[in-house]
Amino acid sequence: MQPTSDKLCLLLIGKTGSxxxxxxxxxLGEQKFDSAKSLNSITDRCQKHTAEVxxxxxxxxxxxxxxxSxxxxxxxxxxxxxxxxxxxxHAILLVFPLHTFTQQDADTIFLFKQMFGENAMKHTLVLFTHGDELQNKSISQLIRRNAExxxxxxxxxxxxHLLNNKDLNDREQVTKLLMxxxxMVSENDNSCYTLQMFETQSLDIFLKPKYLYVVSVVIVIALGCVSMENVGSWDFKAFLHACAGGVLSALAGVASGLIxxxxxxNKCRKAGKCTKSLLKNLKVLGVLCGCGxxxxxxxxxxxxxxxxTLLRGTEGGVMAYTTMMKHCRKL
Structure with missing residues (x-):
């Protein structure tokens, strides 16, 4: 379902106090949402309202x-x-107050990217507030003079875009924002940022190499513990022997990933381009070979x-996937 030009759905997000x-x-041109200056967030649940604007x-x-909080x-x-x-x-409005750029603002951007992912970038517009404090100065000049x-x-x-939230009667500023x-919506071919994109990003966070390396280490330690349980004693040699086996499985997974x-x-070079569908299929094959x-x-x-056997197969699969992701992202 493609959106029509006379309907827009906007998600506003930002830090407390923005x-x-x-x-x-x-x-919306009317007081639909609770709003007040506070150190703590007034809104604790997503709410929506619709109006003719x-x-x-x-x-x-x-x-x-x-x-x-x-x-x-x-x-x-x-x-x-x-x-x-x-x-x-259709659009995510990332809200910031117009003031000196702070560390919390930087943290806000980082958290937003982590949660919404790269797909959200083309659907996002930065919305500055406290426009009443600009005092007839140019917002574009202010931005150019501030590196952050x-x-x-x-x-x-x-x-x-810049909004003055103290003047609800200034509808021109809202009209310009909607334009x-x-x-932006037209440039995105009327596509939207969807729940599926958000859920995919949530999964990708846990599939990043730095987290998978931790999983790999945990599996190696688990192998050592399983080995000691099998021999029925706290045999440190059995622990190290099993850990060494886990490392061997990891290396086998790395080799599979590299292959x-x-x-x-090679397939990308022959085709003249690198496609996500091809990478997705080969990732599956790489992981299966790594497990094997x-x-x-x-x-x-x-x-x-x-x-x-199950643990070491998992270890091989994890390292095969991690290796492929690490090297493919460099291309």
Whole structure:
């Protein structure tokens, strides 16, 4: 389902005190969301309201602030927010107060990227608040003179807008914002940021090499513990022997990953391009081969047993996947 030009669904997100709820009210032109100056987040659940704005049917989703102090699962709540628009959100408005760029602002950007992923970048517009404090100065000049703000806006394709949330009657500022959003939507071929994209990013976080290396180490230690349990004593030699077997399985997985990475590179060269579908298929084959190589290595360096074989097969698969991801991302 492609969105029409007269309907927009917007998700607003930012840190506490940035003016997320106030901006949502300004866009709608009425006080729909609770908004007040506070050190703690006023919004603890995603809420949505719809209104006619500049001849468009605009749905605004107000979300809990990043670094929310209340006891909620932010990931779960953002998923619930994305479900509120069945086809996804046309634009994510990343809200920042117009002031000196702080460490918490940098942390906000990092957390946003971690949670929403690269797919969100092209759907995001930076929304600055506290426009009443600008005092007739040019927002573009202010951004050019501030290296952090310049970097921030450049990361999101130079898309930004300034709102004065103290003047709900200034509808021109909202009309201009919606025009910028509509332009971005058109550039994205009317595509939306969806719940599926968000869930994929959540999974990708746990599949990053630095986390998989930890998993690999845990498996090696588990092998040592299983070996000691099998011999029925705290035999340190048995522990080291089993750990060595785990390392061998890891190396077998690395070898499998490297082999399939080279296969992918060669196929890309022949095709003249690297496709995600080809990488996805070869990743599956690489992991399966890594699991097989890891399991078979039991017969080269024991101990032999069902649990040990399963663990070492898993070790081989984990390292095959990690190796492929590490090398493929460099291309």
């Amino acid at each position: 003016g997320v709820s106030a901006s949502a009210n300004t866009i 500049s001849n468009r049917r605009v749905t605004v989703i107000d979300s809990p602030n990043l670094f929310n 209340t006891d909620i699962d932010l990931t779960v709540e953002l998923k619930r927010g994305l479900v509120m628009c069945s086809s996804g959100v 703000l310049s970097k921030l806006t450049e990361e999101y394709g130079g898309r930004y 910028k959003i509509q332009r 399939w990475t080279n296969i992918w590179k 190589a890891g399991g078979i290595s039991v017969f080269i360096l024991g101990p032999v047993g069902l649990t040990a």
